[in-house]
Amino acid sequence: xxxxxxxxxxxxxxxxxxxxxxxxxxxxxxxxxxxxxxxxxxxxxxxxxxxxxxxxxxxxxxxxxxxxxxxxxxxxxxxxxxxxxxxxxxxx
Amino acid sequence: xxxxxxxxxxxxxxxxxxxxxxxxxxxxxxxxxxxxxxxxxxxxxxxxxxxxxxxxxxxxxxxxxxxxxxxxxxxxxxxxxxxxxxxxxxxxxxxxxxxxxxxxxxxxxxxxxxxxxxxxxxxxxxxxxxxxxxxxxxxxxxxxxxxxxxxxxxxxxxxxxxxxxxxxxxxxxxxxxxxxxxxxxxxxxxxxxxxxxxxxxxxxxxxxxxxxxxxxxxxxxxxxxxxxxxxxxxxxxxxxxxxxxxxxxxxxxxxxxxxxxxxxxxxxxxxxxxxxxxxxxxxxxxxxxxxxxxxxxxxxxxxxxxxxxxxxxxxxxxxxxxxxxxxxxxxxxxxxxxxxxxxxxxxxxxxxxxxxxxxxxxxxxxxxxxxxxxxxxxxxxxxxxxxxxxxxxxxxxxxxxxxxxxxxxxxxxxxxxxxxxxxxxxxxxxxxxxxxxxx
Ligand SMILES: Cc1ncc(COP(=O)(O)O)c(C=O)c1O
Numbered sequence: 461x462x463x464x465x466x467x468x469x470x471x472x473x474x475x476x477x478x479x480x481x482x483x484x485x486x487x488x489x490x491x492x493x494x495x496x497x498x499x500x501x502x503x504x505x506x507x508x509x510x511x512x513x514x515x516x517x518x519x520x521x522x523x524x525x526x527x528x529x530x531x532x533x534x535x536x537x538x539x540x541x542x543x544x545x546x547x548x549x550x551x552x
Numbered sequence: 553x554x555x556x557x558x559x560x561x562x563x564x565x566x567x568x569x570x571x572x573x574x575x576x577x578x579x580x581x582x583x584x585x586x587x588x589x590x591x592x593x594x595x596x597x598x599x600x601x602x603x604x605x606x607x608x609x610x611x612x613x614x615x616x617x618x619x620x621x622x623x624x625x626x627x628x629x630x631x632x633x634x635x636x637x638x639x640x641x642x643x644x645x646x647x648x649x650x651x652x653x654x655x656x657x658x659x660x661x662x663x664x665x666x667x668x669x670x671x672x673x674x675x676x677x678x679x680x681x682x683x684x685x686x687x688x689x690x691x692x693x694x695x696x697x698x699x700x701x702x703x704x705x706x707x708x709x710x711x712x713x714x715x716x717x718x719x720x721x722x723x724x725x726x727x728x729x730x731x732x733x734x735x736x737x738x739x740x741x742x743x744x745x746x747x748x749x750x751x752x753x754x755x756x757x758x759x760x761x762x763x764x765x766x767x768x769x770x771x772x773x774x775x776x777x778x779x780x781x782x783x784x785x786x787x788x789x790x791x792x793x794x795x796x797x798x799x800x801x802x803x804x805x806x807x808x809x810x811x812x813x814x815x816x817x818x819x820x821x822x823x824x825x826x827x828x829x830x831x832x833x834x835x836x837x838x839x840x841x842x843x844x845x846x847x848x849x850x851x852x853x854x855x856x857x858x859x860x861x862x863x864x865x866x867x868x869x870x871x872x873x874x875x876x877x878x879x880x881x882x883x884x885x886x887x888x889x890x891x892x893x894x895x896x897x898x899x900x901x902x903x904x905x906x907x908x909x910x911x912x913x914x915x916x917x918x919x920x921x922x923x924x925x926x927x928x929x930x931x932x933x934x935x936x937x938x939x940x941x942x943x944x945x946x947x948x949x950x951x952x953x954x955x956x957x958x959x960x961x962x963x964x965x966x967x968x969x970x971x972x973x974x975x976x977x978x979x980x981x982x983x984x985x986x987x988x989x990x991x
Binding site for chain 1: 687697703704705706708714717718721722909910913914915
């Protein structure tokens with residue numbers, strides 16, 4: 461997955477990570493650590509419905525649709541950011 | 553020692569916690585079925601209020617007789633799929649009758665409603681197509697997506713604008729877009745904003761499939777469901793449905809007015825690789841289906857009954873689903889109270905369904921009941937009374953028991969609408985014989 465994203469996209473990924481973290485702040489407890497390797501289903505204390513809602517909000521803010529197959533491949537915040545970057549590129 | 557079941561350890565724990573307070577909702581065993589609305593459970597006569605038996609057809613004499621005749625003349629089963637082992641006359645007759653009932657060109661019979669969704673959706677949406685499904689879709693629709701080669705995109709529940717944004721993003725992509733919605737959603741009894749969905753699907757040239765599982769026989773002058781009720785049948789591409797609710801037996805179907813649908817029989821694995829419905833089931837389904845169009849008196853009774861339960865519980869101060877429908881669900885935040893209420897009702901001789909997250913919207917615990925035209929006002933009054941009494945004990949309702957008797961509208965006097973749902977409690981009191989408009 462990484463090879464398709466050259467280093468010049470790193471800033472893009474950082475911006476995406478920032479938005480993901482913003483979206484998660486309001487949904488998780490203050491003590492929850494949110495980093496690139498945070499596992500979305502395991503570490504955030506969110507149930508599947510909360511995660512679905514979180515994904516819907518991300519779709520709105522990035523103006524993309526994240527197909528269910530892609531969501532299934534995502535485990536960490538970093539995976540999610542990469543997937544969003546690819547979808548943005550595909551949509552452009 | 554490790555076991556192949558180890559991965560279910562947390563589920564086991566959950567289940568144990570659930571059953572510690574009484575019975576397991578998933579392990580109820582009826583000793584005797586007395587009628588569409590009563591059964592013996594642990595030696596106690598129990599009112600059935602969670603069966604989806606909307607028109608009370610399970611003991612319909614003509615349907616039972618038709619099944620017995622078919623059993624005697626054609627045997628207990630077909631022992632194979634129609635593709636491999638051939639069709640019986642009844643299969644084809646039932647398909648023709650379904651097509652005629654809906655006024656559409658063709659119908660395909662499946663062995664269950666689950667398989668109808670699985671088989672229809674997975675076959676209709678192929679490799680280069682897009683499936684757009686409502687987030688609150690039934691498991692059969694989600695599973696169909698897994699079986700399909702199409703890309704699957706979810707839209708927010710009952711949100712045509714969210715669907716529109718997603719179709720907009722796909723508008724330059726080749727490939728068909730198939731939108732899947734349900735008429736009445738099985739957990740809360742809320743209904744799809746059909747007209748708005750149709751506008752969106754027309755704008756983007758998408759196909760629309762609607763699962764009328766809970767509205768067949770229940771809505772519309774002739775019982776064809778939400779699409780008939782809304783006068784929108786000509787704008788619908790595909791309807792799926794089941795015989796396991798208002799029709800009182802088992803089986804499912806896909807109907808459409810689009811030419812060429814029969815090819816689905818040769819690509820739909822859930823059609824091809826499972827045995828066809830047995831003759832007795834087909835015979836009772838045909839008999840009951842033939843009566844649906846003329847069953848307006850039963851429908852009227854069903855909606856009156858639903859209104860009695862919905863209004864009674866609402867007056868008692870329970871938080872319910874957003875619209876009156878034959879599915880009446882009490883929304884609870886607290887697992888323990890939900891389990892206590894469900895067990896309390898059972899002890900008082902009223903059987904309902906307990907639905908738990910994640911199968912429920914917003915992570916609610918739902919005490920779900922489905923009303924039947926066969927219920928008596930006395931049965932419903934008893935259910936409301938018992939619910940209210942336990943609700944008061946648990947602090948779930950705020951009103952005194954006496955208030956519920958007049959069934960008066962107490963809109964606005966209900967407990968604060970939950971943050972998750974702004975729509976539930978401030979609606980106008982629904983009319984009994986008219987499916988309420990969505991909020
Ligand atoms: C919306 C919906 N679709 C399909 C089904 C499946 O129907 P069946 O019981 O015939 O498999 C159900 C019932 O569980 C349902 O609620």
